[in-house]
Amino acid sequence: xxxxxxxxxxxxxxxxxxxxxxxxxxxxxxxxxxxxxxxxxxxxxxxxxxxxxxxxxxxxxxxxxxxxxxxxxxxxxxxxxxxxxxxxxxxxxxxxxxxxxxxxxxxxxxxxxxxxxxxxxxxxxxxxxxxxxxxxxxxxxxxxxxxxxxxxxxxxxxxxxxxxxxxxxxxxxxxxxxxxxxxxxxxxxxxxxxxxxxxxxxxxxxxxxxxxxxxxxxxxxxxxxxxxxxxxxxxxxxxxxxxxxxxxxxxxxxxxxxxxxxxxxxxxxxxxxxxxxxxxxxxxxxxxxxxxxxxxxxxxxxxxxxxxxxxxxxxxxxxxxxxxxxxxxxxxxxxxxxxx
Amino acid sequence: xxxxxxxxxxxxxxxxxxxxxxxxxxxxxxxxxxxxxxxxxxxxxxxxxxxxxxxxxxxxxxxxxxxxxxxxxxxxxxxxxxxxxxxxxxxxxxxxxxxxxxxxxxxxxxxxxxxxxxxxxxxxxxxxxxxxxxxxxxxxxxxxxxxxxxxxxxxxxxxxxxxxxxxxxxxxxxxxxxxxxxxxxxxxxxxxxxxxxxxxxxxxxxxxxxxxxxxxxxxxxxxxxxxxxxxxxxxxxxxxxxxxxxxxxxxxxxxxxxxxxxxxxxxxxxxxxxxxxxxxxxxxxxxxxxxxxxxxxxxxxxxxxxxxxxxxxxxxxxxxxxx
Amino acid sequence: xxxxxxxxxxxxxxxxxxxxxxxxxxxxxxxxxxxxxxxxxxxxxxxxxxxxxxxxxxxxxxxxxxxxxxxxxxxxxxxxxxxxxxxxxxxxxxxxxxxxxxxxxxxxxxxxxxxxxxxxxxxxxxxxxxxxxxxxxxxxxxxxxxxxxxxxxxxxxxxxxxxxxxxxxxxxxxxxxxxxxxxxxxxxxxxxxxxxxxxxxxxxxxxxxxxxxxxxxxxxxxxxxxxxxxxxxxxxxxxxxxxxxxxxxxxxxxxxxxxxxxxxxxxxxxxxxxxxxxxxxxxxxxxxxxxxxxxxxxxxxxxxxxxxxxxxxxxxxxxxxxxxxxxxxxxxxxxx
Numbered sequence: 001x002x003x004x005x006x007x008x009x010x011x012x013x014x015x016x017x018x019x020x021x022x023x024x025x026x027x028x029x030x031x032x033x034x035x036x037x038x039x040x041x042x043x044x045x046x047x048x049x050x051x052x053x054x055x056x057x058x059x060x061x062x063x064x065x066x067x068x069x070x071x072x073x074x075x076x077x078x079x080x081x082x083x084x085x086x087x088x089x090x091x092x093x094x095x096x097x098x099x100x101x102x103x104x105x106x107x108x109x110x111x112x113x114x115x116x117x118x119x120x121x122x123x124x125x126x127x128x129x130x131x132x133x134x135x136x137x138x139x140x141x142x143x144x145x146x147x148x149x150x151x152x153x154x155x156x157x158x159x160x161x162x163x164x165x166x167x168x169x170x171x172x173x174x175x176x177x178x179x180x181x182x183x184x185x186x187x188x189x190x191x192x193x194x195x196x197x198x199x200x201x202x203x204x205x206x207x208x209x210x211x212x213x214x215x216x217x218x219x220x221x222x223x224x225x226x227x228x229x230x231x232x233x234x235x236x237x238x239x240x241x242x243x244x245x246x247x248x249x250x251x252x253x254x255x256x257x258x259x260x261x262x263x264x265x266x267x268x269x270x271x272x273x274x275x276x277x278x279x280x281x282x283x284x285x286x287x288x289x290x291x292x293x294x295x296x297x298x299x300x301x302x303x304x305x306x307x308x309x310x311x312x313x314x315x316x317x318x319x320x321x322x323x324x325x326x327x328x329x330x331x332x333x334x335x336x337x338x339x340x
Numbered sequence: 341x342x343x344x345x346x347x348x349x350x351x352x353x354x355x356x357x358x359x360x361x362x363x364x365x366x367x368x369x370x371x372x373x374x375x376x377x378x379x380x381x382x383x384x385x386x387x388x389x390x391x392x393x394x395x396x397x398x399x400x401x402x403x404x405x406x407x408x409x410x411x412x413x414x415x416x417x418x419x420x421x422x423x424x425x426x427x428x429x430x431x432x433x434x435x436x437x438x439x440x441x442x443x444x445x446x447x448x449x450x451x452x453x454x455x456x457x458x459x460x461x462x463x464x465x466x467x468x469x470x471x472x473x474x475x476x477x478x479x480x481x482x483x484x485x486x487x488x489x490x491x492x493x494x495x496x497x498x499x500x501x502x503x504x505x506x507x508x509x510x511x512x513x514x515x516x517x518x519x520x521x522x523x524x525x526x527x528x529x530x531x532x533x534x535x536x537x538x539x540x541x542x543x544x545x546x547x548x549x550x551x552x553x554x555x556x557x558x559x560x561x562x563x564x565x566x567x568x569x570x571x572x573x574x575x576x577x578x579x580x581x582x583x584x585x586x587x588x589x590x591x592x593x594x595x596x597x598x599x600x601x602x603x604x605x606x607x608x609x610x611x612x613x614x615x616x617x618x619x620x621x622x623x624x625x626x627x628x629x630x631x632x633x634x635x636x637x638x639x640x641x642x643x644x645x646x647x648x649x650x651x652x653x654x655x656x657x658x659x660x661x662x663x
Numbered sequence: 664x665x666x667x668x669x670x671x672x673x674x675x676x677x678x679x680x681x682x683x684x685x686x687x688x689x690x691x692x693x694x695x696x697x698x699x700x701x702x703x704x705x706x707x708x709x710x711x712x713x714x715x716x717x718x719x720x721x722x723x724x725x726x727x728x729x730x731x732x733x734x735x736x737x738x739x740x741x742x743x744x745x746x747x748x749x750x751x752x753x754x755x756x757x758x759x760x761x762x763x764x765x766x767x768x769x770x771x772x773x774x775x776x777x778x779x780x781x782x783x784x785x786x787x788x789x790x791x792x793x794x795x796x797x798x799x800x801x802x803x804x805x806x807x808x809x810x811x812x813x814x815x816x817x818x819x820x821x822x823x824x825x826x827x828x829x830x831x832x833x834x835x836x837x838x839x840x841x842x843x844x845x846x847x848x849x850x851x852x853x854x855x856x857x858x859x860x861x862x863x864x865x866x867x868x869x870x871x872x873x874x875x876x877x878x879x880x881x882x883x884x885x886x887x888x889x890x891x892x893x894x895x896x897x898x899x900x901x902x903x904x905x906x907x908x909x910x911x912x913x914x915x916x917x918x919x920x921x922x923x924x925x926x927x928x929x930x931x932x933x934x935x936x937x938x939x940x941x942x943x944x945x946x947x948x949x950x951x952x953x954x955x956x957x958x959x960x961x962x963x964x965x966x967x968x969x970x971x972x973x974x975x976x977x978x979x980x981x982x983x984x985x986x987x988x989x990x991x992x993x994x995x996x997x998x999x
Contacts (some may be wrong), residue, residue: 073902104905117896122918122994132904167994504678505975506933513971516959597808603960636811643806
């Protein structure tokens, strides 16, 4: 079994108390009579005010489920959520649906992957922005409209007044994602969760949206949890990076350390599969062999072992324990750069 | 070269909208994997679906009953053993008595025997109406879908006009045009209104098939057009057609009752049919409601059986619910 | 928008024209045709020939059709032979129209008022007993022949329990003022409340009987549509905004889920027209359906053609209106 961190090591850089503290979060899917599936298998991490934390991994590693569990947005039936997610002194997982509803959109906001399908096609953009303020700030629609225009302008939408009465299909992909960001920031939340916010966009637009997010985070002091499969996104944005595999965190560190001295073979594999323009000619990309379908159960092995170039015998016989704290850590028997 | 797949276009006319629902059903299975694995995976889901199993049980029981009915029936359905008990004024419909557990109809014929034997004609009406409707739709739809061009446009215009008349009303009209109503005019009237629906369904399937990979592969290998249509396209287009046929069986049995009720059905009642029995029971509803209730109950149960089966088949074949 | 409406109107005229040709050809190609219908079995060859000449039936078909259309555009579709012998066929249509409009309207109101909320609830509580029960009920509703539903309702509510009137549109002996021919509306307009109430009581059973199939269809489409919408990302976005359950239901779920239902309601007018033939017969309501039933049974061809073409025209027209409504409520079409 894994040991969740119990110490609150005080790091010199982030001296403040965590805004969100996730401890031993477990999400299990599976109805009666079905083999239960552990989508999230004991994840712990902290987010401090103003900090940007990345959750990185392939699809199926549990990163999106983690965010939905924190938001209380998992379907009500067919899953169990254990552990805790303490936000501002309250465990979000213990709140009633009504209490959670009061916090969503005001304290914690979220932006999603596909901006077109995430916007209501038959409601005007303006209305979709104002409804958050109407709900949480008690504003009337009339009072909220000029604020909505300001927000749209703030996220870089040209001619915001005209856009208020547009419908999503009349906007470009980048504009839609900007509008979604405006909605998320409408009530100045203290925590923003971005689930693959750039994946559905063109490459040039991706860079713009990332720049916008970075700017907004700095400006408003909002903490950001960035969920992505793309280490390139992480490199430009995150203070701390968590690499997830098979529902557990396998490596953690600040982005400089993680990028310059990755230790977990999976992290190395992720880094090597990023195409680089400055790579020497002729050097082949080295994708990670196999897929998540090859995973072993964490109970008695390292889930990544079947795909791991560094795997030892012990990797398929024992569960690697978490070695580290809430700032830096690793879950590996045979990390890179250590010869045995 | 290969035609582009027909995407759900931005259609807005009502008939096309009605058609769209048919097309949606058509494309549901067509774009999916090949016929065999499709049916296999559908069957795996169906086996555990109680709705389907109930529908299947009813259907199997009904067909079995229809097959053995003549041996089960204690009396000849045309014989009038209780004729002497019929008193037009005081006792128009003789009640149950020894040997006649359900009593008799207004002509002194054993009601139980008529209900049992009636299952045969009911099955016949349902199956034949569906068969002819399917056959007509098959010819038109295959023609339109496989050949395309102006034949396609022409066939589809005819189909659209037919769909612009409410279908049951069209069946009434067709049946009313026959000077001498019979079992056959009834079957043909019901079958005809199903033709445009089947035709659209098949055409939609065929178009989706025509653009699919395995047809493309066959074509690039130089397989003849006719072989492609009959060996590759048609078999894969059958899924939605089977679903529709199951539902039409129910509709045909119900519609037959409606036609008989309006006096447009078979006037010869020596070989009974449930719809006809129900239609002819109407004058006696006040005195002998059971005369109508028994055949009605039979129709409802059987129609429900086919509907349950069809709906769960549709669900099983719908890729949306398969995730 | 205007061009859209115009294009649909032209299409509609086209459909009705093609229909008139088809109906005309069908009717003329009958074995015996109208002459047999008029003379019955008594017709001697001489009488038949004379009548054929008098009716212009000895002319070639295209000529006959042109003459027929010439009269038709003047509103002359011929004279009823059986429904109301001697009466102008088009007059019969207009005289019978209000009863059918009233009946269909109430049936549609019942179907919508029950079908949409129940469809929403069933989808929201998918898999619960409420869902299963309503789904089974809707499946049974489709399996029962409409006229038999009518009989059941009539038998129990009118004959056995004596709660509601057995048949007709108003009690005999009630003297009500007529304005529109829609009895309930007339009672309200003239403030003859007892007449309105009486007419409403007469409407309940036939309207419920007629509503069963449209209800079942609207219910199932609503349920399926809501289920689809509940899976949409924008509903999750709305939840992530912390919006209240009412706002999510109204603005985000129903406003999207209702779009396919609107089209379905238009298509159900077809079921209403077919069902009216059966329901009006069961409840002795003198409407278009009842006239059609008589025309079908007794081969009153002039009345039959008027009513069939009119029914198709109504069906097409209603769906045209539904298309326009759809374009208005769906911004993706409106703002294209």
